Amino acid sequence: MNKNLEQSFVTQLQENQNIIHKICRLYTDNEDAHKDLFQEITIQLWKAFPKFRGESKFSTWAYRVALNTAITLYRKTKRSVNTVTYEGQQHFIKDVDYNYEEEEQLKLMYQAVHQLNDIEKALIFMYLEDKDYHEISETLGISEVNARVKMNRIKGKLKKILNP
Amino acid sequence: MKELDLLKKDWKKNENAFNQLSEIDIYKMLHQKSSSIVQWIFIISLIEFVFWIGISLLFDTDTYLEENNRADIVWYLHLFDVLNYSIILVFIYLFYKNYRTISTSSSTKLLMQSILKTRKIVQLYVWYNLGMLLLGSFVGVFIAFTSNPKWDNFNESFATQPKVTLISIAILVVVIAGLMGILWGIYRLIYGRLLRRLFANYKELKKIDF
Structure with missing residues (x-):
């Protein structure tokens, strides 16, 4: 080329x-x-x-x-031996006003997101990236209404994972 | 949801915290081999096409028919061969056409659908060949029984002892079923591993967009 x-x-x-x-x-x-x-x-x-x-x-x-x-x-390859888990490197920049409670919550939140399935992760990702529902629906190939409904369900699911 | 807002804030804050790759790193990556499932499906499909064409070339039907005193039907068989290879060509064409439509720039759902469709064509191709193999062996055995004098002894015992007939048929069925079972197992193993995640994600997407 x-x-x-x-x-x-x-x-x-x-x-x-x-x-x-x-x-x-x-x-x-x-x-x-x-x-x-x-x-x-x-x-x-x-x-x-x-x-x-x-x-x-x-x-x-x-x-x-x-x-x-x-x-x-993507096919997960086997050579990825669990070396450093992400929890350890989740937060690269430490705040000046370091808030222990917030930090704990964030850690739990990241863990909860990691427990979602691939499609749910995609929705959460686009939410975190401030994508609107139009773009979300076009990217995944689902309707806007259903993308919205699913997003609400995921929020509910996250809540459940955080407060079992 | 308070936690989600917190997550978003943190997500944005860490946006630029990744180890940055240089242009040289990216250049190197461009020339690495892909290990995507589409790549694998393509390779496996090619093997399947070649395998089944090889199998059909392996059988020397002309000699077989001559040995069994049925040279008269060789011509019909050639006609059948032409038909068979035309069908195989249609399969290869359909496979290629669908494979070309697989595009990572389309929506996730469309991408999954085109991968599954491509896969389905190869699956149909394999079923077609298995069917032909089965039909071929039945016709072959039938011709041997009816036209080859060497089999006369067997024919006699079949005629006089129905038990022998039954056992022979049973053995034939078991052998064929066993072979198909092994093939099916290999398939499950290869495609199960390759497509499990794709199927799960496709099901999830369909569930959202019922």
Whole structure:
């Protein structure tokens, strides 16, 4: 494939890599798996790139391909031995006004999110990313109304996991 | 929900906290091998196509028919071969056409549907071949019994001892069932592992959008 295309892709991906990191963070639970999924998403994005005509923003397009890869195409490899779990590295930046109770709640919340199934994680992810229901429904291929209903159910489910 | 707001706040705060990959790191990744299920389905499907074409080439029906004194039907069989290979070509064409529609840029539901459809075509292809194999062996055995003088002794004992007939049929059925069972098991193993997650997620999506 031509060099310019490759250069343009790499530059844009480098700038938007946090999108992929965030998806990896949600769908994997250790560093090896994170790297593995990141790589697979990169390959899939690259494969799909020649068809990306710039009708939408690179980031919008990347969201979709990355989510699809995580939910549908990715095969968990066995080489990911549980090394460092995410709990330990969940919070990278410590607040000046460090709040122990909040920290505890967050930890539980992240654990609860990790217990959701792949589709529910996708919905939560888009919610956290401030995507509107129109985009959520288009990305997943479900109706807007049903996306809304499901989102409410997930909130209920999270509540239940947090307060059993 | 208070906790969810808290989570969102934290999520946004940590947005830029990931170890950043350089352009060189990304370049390297581009040239790595994909291990996506679509890739695997493609490889396995190719093996299946080649395997069944190989099986049909393996049988030398002309010699078989001549040995069994039925050279008269060789011509019909060739006609049948042409038909059979045309059908296989149609299968390969359909597979390729569907495989091309698999796009990671479409919605999740559509992507899953196109993967499952592609898979279904290969499945149909395998059933078709199994059916043909079964039909072929029955016709082959039938021809041997009716036209080959070597089998006359057997025919006699079949005629005089119905028990022998029954046992022979039973053995044939068990052998065929056993072979199909093994094949089915291999299938379950390969595709079960490969597609379990996809099926679960597809079911979940369909449940949302009943």
